[in-house]
Amino acid sequence: MKNLFFVLLITLSLPIFSQSTIIKCGNLIDGKSNQPLGKKAIVVEGKLIKEIIDWDKIPASATVIDLSTKTVMPGLIDCHTHVLLQGDITSEEYDAQLLKESIPYRTLRASVACKIALMNGFTTIRDVETEGAMYADVDLKKAINNGVISGPRMYVATRAINTYGHYGIGNGEYSWELHMPKGIQEVNGADEARKAVREQISYGADWIKIYADRSYYKKSDGGFGSIPNFTQEEITAVADETIKSRKMLAAHAMTPDGILYALKAGARTIEHGTALNEECMDLFVSKGAFWVPTLTVLDYVAEERAKLGSTSYLEMFQGVKPQFKKALQKGVKIAFGTDAGGFDWQKIPQAREFSFYVNYGMTPMQTIQSATTVAADLLDKRGQLGEISKGAFADIIAVDGDPLQKIEVMEKVVFVMKDGKIEKQ
Numbered sequence: 001m002k003n004l005f006f007v008l009l010i011t012l013s014l015p016i017f018s019q020s021t022i023i024k025c026g027n028l029i030d031g032k033s034n035q036p037l038g039k040k041a042i043v044v045e046g047k048l049i050k051e052i053i054d055w056d057k058i059p060a061s062a063t064v065i066d067l068s069t070k071t072v073m074p075g076l077i078d079c080h081t082h083v084l085l086q087g088d089i090t091s092e093e094y095d096a097q098l099l100k101e102s103i104p105y106r107t108l109r110a111s112v113a114c115k116i117a118l119m120n121g122f123t124t125i126r127d128v129e130t131e132g133a134m135y136a137d138v139d140l141k142k143a144i145n146n147g148v149i150s151g152p153r154m155y156v157a158t159r160a161i162n163t164y165g166h167y168g169i170g171n172g173e174y175s176w177e178l179h180m181p182k183g184i185q186e187v188n189g190a191d192e193a194r195k196a197v198r199e200q201i202s203y204g205a206d207w208i209k210i211y212a213d214r215s216y217y218k219k220s221d222g223g224f225g226s227i228p229n230f231t232q233e234e235i236t237a238v239a240d241e242t243i244k245s246r247k248m249l250a251a252h253a254m255t256p257d258g259i260l261y262a263l264k265a266g267a268r269t270i271e272h273g274t275a276l277n278e279e280c281m282d283l284f285v286s287k288g289a290f291w292v293p294t295l296t297v298l299d300y301v302a303e304e305r306a307k308l309g310s311t312s313y314l315e316m317f318q319g320v321k322p323q324f325k326k327a328l329q330k331g332v333k334i335a336f337g338t339d340a341g342g343f344d345w346q347k348i349p350q351a352r353e354f355s356f357y358v359n360y361g362m363t364p365m366q367t368i369q370s371a372t373t374v375a376a377d378l379l380d381k382r383g384q385l386g387e388i389s390k391g392a393f394a395d396i397i398a399v400d401g402d403p404l405q406k407i408e409v410m411e412k413v414v415f416v417m418k419d420g421k422i423e424k425q
């Protein structure tokens with residue numbers, strides 16, 4: 001007891017920085033400010049950021065991580081990934097993963113994808129469906145949270161929902177005698193749709209993902225059309241059950257036919273949204289919804305799919321640049337999302353997406369905000385994620401060079417801290 005009292009006395013008498021780590025930043029971008037903050041130091045205590053101080057306030061005795069030659073930023077957030085997918089330009093590549101690989105094998109591959117994401121500087125991902133791997137994303141999230149494997153903090157959508165016969169593996173693609181596995185949970189009617197939402201949430205879904213439209217084509221007026229997958233009753237049931245359960249709805253939608261009814265039903269995010277028009281943009285703004293453009297994957301698949309005879313992706317992709325600019329001007333909230341997994345995790349860095357956004361009209365700072373504060377807002381985690389500020393999680397990365405001058409430096413993250421723990425140095 002006497003010893004305990006002695007330890008307590010010593011602990012109480014130590015200066016405030018004694019149990020902290022201090023990160024000395026060459027230039028700090030905090031995710032919130034429109035200008036970099038220059039030479040600063042971040043005081044990290046446990047999992048959290050305690051405060052931001054000037055260099056001259058760093059005590060001589062402090063434990064210092066020296067990033068004084070680097071640009072330091074909040075850990076990045078990718079709002080659209082599939083860790084359980086390893087690239088699928090063609091349906092053959094997709095089918096092979098569902099038919100030839102067991103879910104345990106796919107989960108092992110996914111654990112590598114999780115590690116890649118973290119090493120890329122993405123300390124948080126929203127993984128928007130397992131593509132037939134059931135609830136393996138919930139297991140991956142659990143393994144990461146328990147320290148079994150290293151990876152980003154995950155928000156998961158589990159199986160995703162579509163209506164019967166409208167998602168791969170297509171019934172007509174193999175012998176009709178075979179019962180093919182599906183990349184999503186199929187539903188018919190409002191009751192089944194509601195049941196699927198309840199089921200997925202009960203198994204650990206943080207988000208509900210739907211596929212709102214399919215079968216894309218160019219219309220005579222130059223716009224794009226599609227077939228909405230859900231009846232009004234079905235999509236209303238999905239959205240109602242999701243929102244009532246305090247979860248959020250993500251909708252894959254490429255054209256106005258899909259985007260408009262998904263937003264009206266209550267989708268918080270539109271995934272891809274490539275052929276959006278001004279009516280969609282206005283609805284995004286009035287609903288406060290987010291557009292997750294995933295340009296890296298479109299660039300990756302569009303040319304190849306066109307060569308194989310499916311030109312609609314390429315046509316939509318070619319038209320998205322002016323729409324992106326217009327959406328930006330109108331104040332649509334654009335959140336960073338890549339669709340990694342739709343392209344090979346090993347081949348393309350997720351940070352390639354930054355260059356597209358710059359080429360399409362964002363300032364480099366806006367692109368960084370799209371992957372930090374805007375993405376945190378999408379996740380409803382402002383103040384906790386995507387910013388360097390007092391009380392936020394100590395998710396911190398660094399790059400060599402200045403991303404505001406050369407955005408490509410985001411593709412080479414040299415330091416990663418997540419939850420106050422160094423993951424890469």
Ligand SMILES: [Zn+2]
Pocket residue numbers: 080081082128339342
């Ligand atoms: Zn996707």
